[in-house]
Every structure is written in C-alpha cells, then in structure tokens.
Amino acid sequence: MLNHSAGIRPQTRQRVLDAITELGYRPNQAARALVTSRSQVIGVLVATRAAAYGVQKMVYEIEDAAGDAGYRVAIATCLSDDVSVRDAVDRLVAQAVEALVVVGPQAGVFNRLTAHPLAIPFVMVASDRHDDLSVSFDQVEGARIATRHLIELGHTRILHLAGPVGWVEADARMRGYLAELADHGLAPRPVIRCEWTADSGYRAACEVLGTTDVTAVFCSNDQTALGLLHALHESGRRVPQDVSVIGFDDVPDSAHYRPPLTTIRQDFAVAGQRAVGMLLAQLRAAPPPPADPVRPRLVVRDSTAPPG
Incomplete structure (x- = not known):
C-alpha cells in the first residue's frame, strides 16, 4: 500500500490512508x-x-x-x-x-x-x-581580490590578520595576500596569526596597531574584522578615514558592523x-x-x- 502497489481498489487505499493519518503512523x-x-x-x-x-x-x-x-x-x-x-x-x-x-x-x-x-x-x-x-x-583568488581592492584605493602599507595555522582557508588567503602584494611590488608587513574569533582580532589589534604605520588591514574572516573594528574605535582611529578594513566570508551581520564591512563573499x-x-x-x-x-x-x- 505505502509503496503504491498496483491492483488495490481506490476505496480500500483511501480507508488505509485515513487510518494511517488517524494513528499517526x-x-x-x-x-x-x-x-x-x-x-x-x-x-x-x-x-x-x-x-x-x-x-x-x-x-x-x-x-x-x-x-x-x-x-x-x-x-x-x-x-x-x-x-x-x-x-x-x-x-x-x-x-x-x-x-x-x-x-x-x-x-x-x-x-x-x-x-x-x-x-x-x-x-x-x-x-x-x-x-x-x-x-x-578559490580562497587564493578571494584574498587577491581583497588585497587588490585596497591597493587600487591607494594603500601601500597593508597588514594581514591571518587565520590559525593548519587551516586550509587561512593558509590560502595568506598566500593570496602575499602574491598580490608581490605583483604590485609592495612589501608585506609581518603576518599576524589569529583564531577565527572577534576576541582574537581585538587582541591582535591591541598588540600591533600602536606600533605600526599601516593604513589598511585585510582580515582573514569577518569575525576577526569585528574585533579589529572594536580595537580601532577604542584607540580613537577612524574607519575608513584613518584605517581601511576588509574582511572575508560576508556573514549576514557584516552589513551591520560599524561601519558596514567591505568583505569577500563566498557562496556556501x-x-x-x-x-x-x-x-x-x-x-x-x-x-x-x-x-x-x-x-x-x-x-x-x-x-x-x-x-x-
């Protein structure tokens, strides 16, 4: 019956289906x-x-x-x-x-x-x-697009907050960042490794932004960028007037960061x-x-x- 067997009268089939519905089978x-x-x-x-x-x-x-x-x-x-x-x-x-x-x-x-x-x-x-x-x-291409966007805006001192060691995405995005800088004859800043969290981005920013002259930061994901934005706000540095920030992934909340985050969208x-x-x-x-x-x-x- 449930496998749609042939040869069963319509009235019989309907009575069985009604019983199935009543019993919650x-x-x-x-x-x-x-x-x-x-x-x-x-x-x-x-x-x-x-x-x-x-x-x-x-x-x-x-x-x-x-x-x-x-x-x-x-x-x-x-x-x-x-x-x-x-x-x-x-x-x-x-x-x-x-x-x-x-x-x-x-x-x-x-x-x-x-x-x-x-x-x-x-x-x-x-x-x-x-x-x-x-x-x-295509993580490498995504990182190149992000870095190229900053270069085309006129930035030459670009920092990368990379993801954790051993992650496919983190390593590929770092390679893309380095390759795009090299293609434009720009020297990279020492890459900072972070976890995939806003807390990690905030801590990294607090450690390095007071000792570097960067004008733009490419973050390996949007959560890291959120922590970075928090640290920049606390330090009195304006985004994007003083420091431009770009993320990666385009999480739904990124459009509501302060300011709304430029990022790389992946079609998950x-x-x-x-x-x-x-x-x-x-x-x-x-x-x-x-x-x-x-x-x-x-x-x-x-x-x-x-x-x-």
Missing part, C-alpha cells in the same frame, strides 16, 4: 533498509568544532539538497586529529549511511580519510584539492549543493558534475576608502 526506515539494502541516509562529517557561519550554511544546504533527492542526513562533528576523525566516521558507518560528505577545513583531514579507505562514496568540502572528490573555494549554498550532486553522481554511477572552485566576489561597503 510513520514508516520504519530501519525495517525498509533491511528489505532494500539501502538506508537512504547520507552522512555529514564536520571535522571541526569551530563551526562558524560558513560551515553551518553548508550543512543546511547539504541537508536540503539531500532531502530533495530523497535522502535523510546523519551528522557527526569531531576534532581534526586522526582518532577523532576515525571515530566519527565509524559512528556514521554504524548508521548505515550510503555516502559521506566531509566538511574538512583543516589541512590533513583528507589524508587521514584516504589513509583508511572507505567502503562508501565520499566528497570533501572546503578542502585544498580540486578534483571529482572535492568541492573547494552552492558548495553544499555541489557536494550532494557529486555524491549522487557516485551513487548512480553517473558522470560527475564540474569540479571548478566556487568563485568569490567583492562586496564593497563603508569600511574601505583611499588613505586619509
């Missing part, structure tokens, strides 16, 4: 999996506990895209070390997931997975790879949708969709201007 997915040998479940492994806006947005999109394709989602989070990653994978495999999306923003997660081959299809998101098993962002929704598309192609033995990196774009607001 729900299909037993575990029992169905035993019969069909398919769970219709996709696992999502988030290899970080520092789940900021981008990670959350991608997971939401993965869940929606999987649902549209008739799949449910099981989620596990973990740290990025080998033991944590393997334990999380084992938890998901124990739930009979048919395939796996790995949101692994830290370097080495992909290698840890491939060191212990999985028996199910998987796709990496936010990795530094560009192949049929990966969905990546597209990344989540692509990940599910790649998995479905593997499950159906179909040709994979294009693996081009998700392209960033500049969003200009009020925190950047020519040097004062």
